[in-house]
Amino acid sequence: MVDFKKKLGKKVILKKINPLEIYDSLDRKSETGPLRPAQEFILKEWYANRQNDNNLIIKLHTGQGKTLIGLLMLHSRLNSNNSPCLYICPNIYLVKQTILEAKKFGIPYCTFDSSRDIPESFLNGEKILITHVQKVFNGKTIFGLDNKSINVDHVILDDSHACIDSLKSTFTITIKKEENLYSEFINLFSEDLSEQGEGSFLDIKNAKYESILPIPYWSWVEKKSEVLNLLSSDEDNKSIQFAWPLMKNNLNNYRAIVSGNHIELTPYYIPMHHFGTFNNAKQRILMSATTQDDSFFIKGLGFDINSIKNPLIDPNQKWSGEKMLLLPSLIDESLHRDAIIEKLAVPSKKKVGFVSLVPSFRLSKEYEEAGSIISDSSNIFEVVQHLKSGEHEHTVVIVNRYDGIDLPDNSCRLLIIDSKPFFMSLSDRYEENCRKSSDVINTKIAQKIEQGLGRSVRGEKDYSTVVLIGGDLVKFIKSTATNKYFSSQTRQQIAIGLEIAEAAKEDLEKEDKPYKVITSLLKQSLTRDEGWKEYYKEQMDEIIPEAKENHLLELFKLEHEAENYHYNGDSEKASQIIQKVIDNNCSDESEKGWYLQSLARYLYSLSKIESTTAQKSAFKKNYQLLHPKGGIVYKKLSFINQNRISRIKEWVNKHSKYEELMLSVNNITDELVFGMPSEKFESSLQELGLALGLLSQRPDKEFKKGPDNLWCINDNYIMFECKSEVLDTRSEINKHEASQMNSHCGWFEESYQDKKVKRILIIPTKNLSYHANFTHSIEIMRKNRLKKLRLNFQGFFREFKNYEINDLTDDKINDFLLAHNLDINSLSSEYSEECYHRKK
Structure with missing residues (x-):
């Protein structure tokens, strides 16, 4: 073998440490080209000015090659001092994806093999170890805890927001x-x-x-x-x-x-200090998308505020890639969720990939019935690889995965985002129930949506059509109350989508079928219509970078400090800090209640009496929280001599314009269907009552006793027991459900004595089991009656379209109520029927 090193003029080959020079020297596959301008800028700036930052956040637009940047930085570190370098992904799927990147670019890497031992080439600083969160962060971590932790000089967390979720799951x-x-x-x-x-x-x-x-x-x-x-x-x-x-x-x-x-x-x-491998590293780099709010790194990873305020970002790029956002339901009411699924979920000879992101397996059933492929954790890697290899006949459904899945170019030219993302863990679901209007929760939801929007556009020249369906998602995206939680890039894309919807309405007048407008727009995107491309670029170039103050930074800093003190046994100091949050950071009463409950928890080890007092205050401000020890006196719904019409006007006036009003109305009706989770169904039934000018309450939720919903109408009452999760195929009302209804009827008699009440069980069947009995007169609201209520509710508010609310007389609104069978008599008689008690 010829030793070519002897032929060199130099006796020693110096390793390159500038990441740009390293890239030029790599044995890359021929398919790889030069670095993108954004990648080059970030690497230059890091090498020149940010190498010594202990905590560093790197932000790039989705699909601009964050993985390669991270690998090159660690390669530079290997070459400069041969110290261990660790690349951490949120999950095993992304480990596989990162390994493919390292192979493609010729970057030295290693990973865990079947022996599960830490590779020597990593410990010796010869190769980058690519692994996932669960391997590093757990109570039996192979990397060691506290003083036994393996020293690693440089650590990168890729898709860091997803890493926080994965990290929490390991605990x-x-x-x-x-x-x-x-x-x-x-x-x-x-x-x-x-x-x-x-x-x-x-x-x-x-x-x-x-x-x-x-x-x-x-x-x-x-x-x-x-x-x-x-x-x-x-x-x-x-x-x-x-x-x-x-x-x-x-x-x-x-x-x-x-x-x-x-x-x-x-x-x-999360006690990150136990994980010395991460906590004591000389440099910890977090990879983040430009659309993400990095405040969550404070609580999730213990990062300081300054590192979050000063990320490494390319200021020359305001946006990247092309997304045509389509909102079919805003073009025509017939283009609702079910209609779009019916068209786009069926197998066909497609030249490009169709993918749908759904928040749950329950919502994936309609796709499965239509012939789509449903992916899960066991087959997701193979399914995505098939898409990338050109297998496009079937629409692919990805369940509750809004990050980490790369679908570039023809693997996904049409992306459906179906319904608002919701949280899967019980702790997140509990927090969402308690803090529905919270900036924290809304920011998390906005981030999930933005992560989803980024799945199909993975580079500056990539393009995709994104179809947004589901009333709750459309409302979140369009409403001024929640639209503000998105990044400036996403808000501009939404604005373009709304402009498209308005323009499409004009075309609709000339078309026979509304869906033709959707197919026409899809075609314009796929065939690279020059007018569309220029229009999109012109609109996106108008983005003005914003330097808005992020109040979540200080809030999360205080929360993190309070929990840290409480974890270490100083509950008094924790209580003092959380009191600051209550005094200075809570304008909303329900949010104040949330933090009062934290205060009560801290106080419990100091004074049980003070803790109980704080918990009672928390519950009075937010009925979704823990029912305090000793209970709360039930606050009865009693008739208020206030005009029902004025309450309707008050509800309508919460919306700045008719379109906002109908978003709320449609969101309520979208969630009042069988198959909907009970929390959403019952919450929407309460809101429907409030919108119709009634007193509306959820006794079981708010006071931990009584029926699911209770309406008060001129000193008459309607109580509802909701069984929204019962399947359509159920043939009868069972003994348990009858017993529960009887118990709540007894509660009403105890609380309201001789008040007149209509008792309604919302369930798909009117047949009462032979083995069950009702102790009171009970009526049933089945699918058709529930649908009638929804349609009449929508029809009532559509009457408001051509009026200013202040111009409507009480008589006119009352006429609308009568016309749509929403007057008091109709509410008591039109929407329920007698049950049938089966005989043996």
Whole structure:
């Protein structure tokens, strides 16, 4: 073998450390070209000025090659000092994707093999170790905890927002219903859970997934010894063993939430200081998209405010890639969610990929019935590879994965985002229930949507049509109350989408079928219509970069400090800090209640009396929170001598214009369908009552006792028990449901004595089982009657289209109510029917 090194003029080959020079010297595949301008800018700036930042956030537009940038930075570090370099992905799927990138560009890497030992080439600083969050962050991590942690000089977290979610899941213990431990927990806390919601606890015992209840923090603390005994006896359980070492001495740091099919134990505070490999690294780099709010790095990863305020970003690029956003339901009402799925989910000879992002497997069923491919964690990598290889006949459905899936070029030219994303973990669902109007929750939802929007456009020259369907999603995107949570780039794309919808309405007048307008717009995008391309560029170039103040930074800093003090046993200092949040950061009463509950939790170890007082204050401000020890006196709905019409006007006036009004109306009706999760269904039924000028309450939710919904109409009442999750195929009302209804009828008599009430059970069948009995007169609202209520509700508010609300007389609005059967008599008689008691 010829030793060519001897032929060189120099005796020693110096390793290149400038990442731009490294890239030029790599043995790259021929398909790779020069670095993109944005990549070049970031690498230059990092090498010249940001190499020594301990905490660094790098922000690029989606699809601009963050992975390659990270790999080149770590390659530079390898060449400069041969120190261990670690590249962490949120999940195994992205590990595979990153390995493909490293291979393509000829970057030295290693990963864990079947032996599961840490590779020597990584420890010796010869290769970059590519792995995932769960491998690094767990109670039995191979990288070691605290003083036993392996020293790594340079760490990169790719898709960092997704990493936070993955990291939190590694600390979470999930106890499934099939396990003995589940029933032992239920037995231990049965009285505590029943006090938090009698009806919800019955649903949980009957395996209803959508019903959730938190175990009160005071019960958790008082029964800590029993909990430790239960968990330690099942320590080898896979779900427990990796969290147990970090949990066993800090049980107070955990929140427990129960559902009908599992129990979730999740930490309030993630103790990152135990993971020296990450915590003590000389440089920690987080990769983030320009559309993402990096405030979450404070609580999730313990980053400081300055690093978040000073990310490394290319100021020359305001936007990247082309997205045509289509909102079919704003073009014509017939182009609703079901109609679009019916057209786009069926197999056909397509030259490009069609992909739909849906928030749950429940919403994927319609696609499956239409012939789409449903991906899950077991086949997602293969499904995406098939798309990239040109297999486009079937629409591909990706469930609850809004980040980390790259679908460039023809692998996805049409992306459907179906319905507003919702949270899957019980702790996130609980927080969403308690903080629906919170900036924190709305920012998280906006980020998920933006992550989804970025899946199909992976470069400056990439393009895609994005179809947005589902009333809740369209409302979130269009409403001025929530539109503000998006980045300037996304807001401009939404504005273009709204302009397209308005222009399409004009074309619609000339077309026979509304769907033709959609296919015409799709064609313009796919055939690269010059007019569209120029229009999009012109509009996007008008983006003005904003330097808005992010108030979440200070809020999260205080929250993180408070939880840190509480974790370390200084509950007094934690209480002082969270009081600052309550005093200075909470303008909304329900948000104030949320933080008062945190204060009550901190105070519990200092003074149980003060803690109970704080919890009562929290509950009075926000009925979704924990029902305090000792309870709250039920506040009865009583007739207020206020004109019903004036309450309708007040509700309408919450909306700045007719389009905003109809977004709210349609969002309510979209969630009043069988198959909808109970929380959304019951919340929308309450809002429908308020919109119609009625007094509307959720006793079971707000006071932990009584029916799901209660309306008051001129001192007459309608009580509802909602069974929205019961399948259409169910043939009868069972004994448990009848018993629950009877219990709530008794509650009404106890609370309201001789008041007149209509008792309605919302369920798909009117047949009462032979084995069941009702103790009172009960009527049933089935699918057709529920549909009639929805349609009449929509029709009533459509009457407002050509009027200014202040120009409408009370008589005119009353005429609208009568015309749409929403007067008091009709509400009591038109929407329910007698049940049929089956004979043996």
